[in-house]
Amino acid sequence: MTTNTPEILSLFKEQLNNQVASIVAAQSFETQGYGFAYWYLRNIGGMTDIEAKDQICDGGGDLGIDAIEIVDEKVVFYQFKNPKSIEKSIEAGEIDKMISGLELILSRKHASIANPELLSRLEEIYAFTPAGYEIVVAVSSLAEIPSDAEAKLDSFCQRNSGVAKDLFRWEFHNLENIHNRFYSANLPTLEATLDIALSRMPYMTKVGDHETYIFDLSGEYLAKLYDEYGEGILQQNVRMFEGDKGTNLAIAKTASSVEESKDFFHFNNGISIICDSATHKPFNNELSLERPQVVNGGQTMRILHRCYTQRSLEKGVHAVVRVITTGKDKQFASNVAVNLNNQTRVDNTFLRSNDPRIVQLLHSLSTLGYFLERRAGEIDAMLPEELQDLENKFGSPFSNHVIPLKDGMQAYVATYYGDPQLAKKDPAKIFTDDGGSFSKILQSDLTAEKFRDAYRLSRLVSAQVDQFKRLKRKRYSDESERRNTYIKEFGAFVGSGFPELDLAVPQISIFGMALLFEKNKVLGGGNLKEFVDKVSADPTEIWRGFIELIAVRSALGIEQSWPTLLKSGTFYRDAVAHLRAGWA
Structure with a gap:
């Protein structure tokens, strides 16, 4: 099944343009470029609405840098281009502008010409020592990056990496890369019984309550399996396709090599499949799997399929396959998917999207008239008839009834869970128990009503911040x-x-909603739904809360800057303690 045909990419470009136009209109963004940056950070970067807006510094004085992300002690500089034509490439001059801007930033000569959003993002970078820097140029067309721009980026990265050699690196994402990353985790789930013809008897063992079968399959068999079912069989393989680079290039090279293909079995980690149950039929040596899902090895299957369609797949390629039966135990299935994919970085939201507690939250919210979007892009990938069914169930427009999981959890953590620092500074840790708080959050009296009301409050606060940003960007005499x-x-x-x-205000959304939540507990008896209904009609109280929080800095004699304070749990706790006396 060829996924990236010109026709499909043309349709994807049309879809992307329509989505960006809709975003620009809904958010009142000034440019299509700003809308594309927001779309990319939300759908490819997996950010919440508030996170995405906080990263963007696009506009006059951006020095060629449209957004800055800090993740895992690494700084990522983004430049986005959304040309109308699918064939149009980025101009080399745009790369020149970005490189010149980075040179000014590294030499700290940017202060007089950088816009406030860029200055705010850079202040966060200067507060710590990054472990590395990455430049990402994302263009929604099929053209490749100009060769002279590529050479200049290589030179810049080499020149500024010093003895570390790889301190700076860069990537170019065109429409095909973006399509692969967006859709690989957002296609319909496979519901089927899969009968696998084996060439030899499988090894079978039962440990605890679950059976495991181990055997080998040819590369051609795996390629044809993907050809028949496509991404449907990879829906619980939470790792998205990572493109033709690194390990994937090595997989393709081995699978296509006359000399090395016979060792593919020994070089490759193989395929891991979970299923409700498995039945071995010894007379014809067939293994029947109920509702199978590949949870590890999706990269291998995709590459084998590509080699097969390109007629470069060698006959001697075989891979080890492990099948684990879950007995319909959703928690076990979720744990298998998480633990088989935690060796390298994957968005934790995807890892937790199948957690039984999250699935239950989905069902509970549906009784309140809301749909929980567990994975970013899930709704955009739905068929028209699926969307129509949801509109019939929840109401039209359906977008008014959707709560993205990551956005909702961020709002809940900032309010009911009482940790705005986690929500603002370390949102990725919301979805992990390894140094994070996922289980604790789910055990903190989380209910669908609280989740809904926290999310509604976050939308109202964010809307006021967005309105302020639009006024702020206007020219004044x-x-x-x-x-x-x-x-x-x-x-x-x-x-x-x-x-x-x-x-202060451009970065105040998380701490602002947390303060409003605490203030309502003191003055409003804690009924957040009533408070949200009130401020949705009159947002004055939101701004009173903002001004109270801003005044605390002076009242307590704090000299730290707002970008630093609005990520500090200590500042927030001191602010609440100071203001609580006045509220009472």
């Missing part, structure tokens, strides 16, 4: 005109915090 505009839009009381609004 002087600071008096800017101040009067803010007062007219948000209320006279914001004048007291005017000197710090431009620095």
